[in-house]
Amino acid sequence: MASIRSRNNKLLFDFTYLGIRCREQTALVDNRLNRSRLGALLSNIEAEIRLNRFVFRKYFPSSPRCPLFAEADAKVDQQLIDSLNTAPTKLLTNIPTFNIFAAEWLAENRIQWKLSHFKNVSMIFENYLMPEFGHLRLNDIARPQLMKFRAGIMSPKRRGTTTKVSNDWINHVMTPLRGILNEAALRYDFPSPFINIKPLKIDKTPIDPFSLGEVQFFLSHIRADFRNYYTVRFFTAMRTAEIDGLKWQYVDFSRQEILIQETLVDGNVETPKTSASYRAIKLSPPVLTALEQQKLITGNQTYVFCNGQGNPLDHRNVTKRVWYPALDRMGLKRRRPYQTRHTCATLWLAAGESPEWISRQLGHSTTKMLFEVYSRYVPNITRQDGSAFDRLIEHFQIESPGDANHE
Known part of the structure; x- marks a missing residue:
């Protein structure tokens, strides 16, 4: 049986061809990555041997066994030439159209995708890819057509508007297109047209966090039934899907922690964004107080923040x-709600908390994103346990303006 073996910590191929055992040495050291690479190559060799399309010298041009298989190599070369000359399209007659293969590809990948991602990709196929490529055979799609398609996405779709689609969204559209064409090229043995088409550059959107004074003003004037909700958002850096999916079973008052174990996306319970997103968020005093108050309101429900039903x-x-409406009424600059997450991160940094600790609280696997996004907020002196942030907001108070200011 064909295998990848090691000799003197260098990997070698071990397979049988035309009844002859071939052990071909490589210069690659024995590690998991190199074994994976050679394993894929060995699978191709075995497939070509079964199909009588294997040319030994193509894989091992420096091997001393090349003369031994020269006649067999020449025979295979001639067979391929004859086949192409007599029936130039015969080898490609089994290639399906884009729409047929798309259904198969989506079904195969659905098992590894979250439901929200599957819905998003399906929407891209329905609105963008199927109208453009659905009727074409996969091998008839050419690189110039892909470039033209991408350029067309940039143009405004509605008459009378100059708004262009963002580069980020265009990359989202092109990603499944690249995936399906590359997979089809592997399965049906034709060159992928998605060659050297790099993602468009995405301009970084500067963050726009609230100051601590703005946070205090906002929480003092927001309607009472949402004060606890926004207190938790401002002082935990939870993502929208995380706070939407927060259940009481994941609030640990004894340890003063929120456990991020689930999210809620478009009404569907899903797993957190990444493996690092599974985390325990430390509860600062304002958050602990807000959750204790919220427990009196929704403690008999599943979700911490929910409607009357x-x-x-x-x-x-x-x-x-x-x-x-609250921002407008208070005279505060309009910002997306996601800025509450940025606000908390910058307040932690301003308090001098350790970047490693902050990254864990945010659900990042490393500090790389922290320094990229919040570089100008990173101080020189740091702490490590969250106590500095507690001291920063030690005298923080939310003053209720009374029912008159409630919406």
């Missing part, structure tokens, strides 16, 4: 009906 909040509705 116990269903989780619809963040789009909250943003439209509560967040933006």
Whole structure:
């Protein structure tokens, strides 16, 4: 049986061809990555041997066994030439159209995707890819057509508007297109047209966090039934899907922690964004107080923040009906609700907390993103346990203006 073996810590191929055992040495050291690479190559060799398309010298041009297989190599070369000359399209007759293969590809990948991602990719296929490529055979799609398609996405779709689609969204559209064409090229043995088409550059959007004074003013004037909600958002750096999906079972008052174990995306319970997103968030005093007050209101429900029927909040509705009207009424600059996460991160940095600790609280696997996004907020002196942040907000108070200011 064909295998990848090691000799003197260098990997070698071990397979049988035309009844002859071939052990071909490589210069690659024995490690997991190199074994994976050679394993894929060995699979190709075995497939070509079964199909009588294997040319020994193509894989091992410096091997002393090349003369031994010269006649067999020449025979295979001639067979391929004859096949192409007599029936130039015969080898490609089994290649399906884009729309047929798309259904198969989506079904195969759905098992590894979150439901929200599957819905997003399906929407891209329906609105962008199927109208453009659905009727074409996969091998008929050429690189110039892909470049033209990408350029066309940039153009405004509605008459009378000059708004262009963002580079980030264009990359999102092109990603599944690249995936399906590369997979089809492997399965049906034709050159992938998605060659050297790099993602468009995405300009970094500067963060726009609130100052501590603005946070205090906002929380003092926001309607009472959302004060606890926004206190938690401002002082935990939770993502929208994380606070939407927060259940009481994940609030640990004894350890003063929130455990991030689930998220809620478009009404569907899903796993957190990344493996690092599974984390325990330390509760600062204002958050602990807000959750204790919220426990009296929704403690008999599943979700911490929910409507009268116990269903989780619809963040789009909250943003439209509560967040933006409140900012306008208070005379504060309009910002997306996600800026509450940036605000908390910058307050932690201002307090002198350790970047490593902050990264764990944010759900980042390393400090790389922290320094990239918040570089100008990083101080020189740091702490490591969250106590500096507690001291920063030690005298923080939320003053209720009374029911008159409630929406």
